[in-house]
Amino acid sequence: MIRRFLVALVLMLAAAPALAVNPDEMLxxxxxxxxxxxxxxxxxxVVCQNQSIDDSNADLAKDLRLLVRERITDGDTDKQVLNYIVSRYGEFVLLKPRFSVRTLLLWGAPVLLILAGGVSVTVFVRRMAGKPTGSKLTADERVRLAELSLD
Incomplete structure (x- = not known):
């Protein structure tokens, strides 16, 4: 029982993401x-695109990690460090872009899409509610219905 638990624990830990920060980089x-x-x-x-520099093994990510640590040890605030890196690499380097006029569409698109979908569904449902369903009865069907209703 304990052996199975240890095997499961090892497998779970092996699946955990490995952080790319090397011990020689740490402050x-x-x-x-x-x-x-x-x-x-x-x-x-910037190389891996959907990984943070903390998780990436790319050389550029290592350089950025070292640059962040260098700026911190020089006394920069967190905001100054981020502004410095953004000034060199652009807004794309931020995993969570800042809210500005340039990123308004990025932040507003999900809301606009949800509203457009809601309006589309509402219009569709209202149009379908006003339309009759089925088709008119044929002459034979009317005769048969009349016979059934007389019974």
Missing amino acids: ADPILEARARALSAELRC
């Missing part, structure tokens, strides 16, 4: 390292 101060990890989780690896 000695745990508070600064926690800030660096939090910022790294917000930045997209």
Whole structure:
């Protein structure tokens, strides 16, 4: 029983994502390292595209992780670090883009699509409710119905 539990535990841990931060990249101060990890989780690896630089093994991601740590040790705030990296790589480097005029469509598209879908369904249902269903009775069907109703 214990053996099965240990095997299951090992399999679950093997499936967990491996973080790409190497020990030689980590800062000695745990508070600064926690800030660096939090910022790294917000930045997209430009090579991998849908991974944060914290999870990516790409060389560019490593360079960005080192740059984040360098800026933090130089005394920059989190906002200054993000602004610096965005100024070099553009808004695309942020996993969660900032809300601005340039990203208005990105943030507003889901709401607009849901509203358009709701309006479409409402119009469709209203149009279908006003239409009669079925077809008119043929002469033979009317005769048969009359015979049945007399009985």
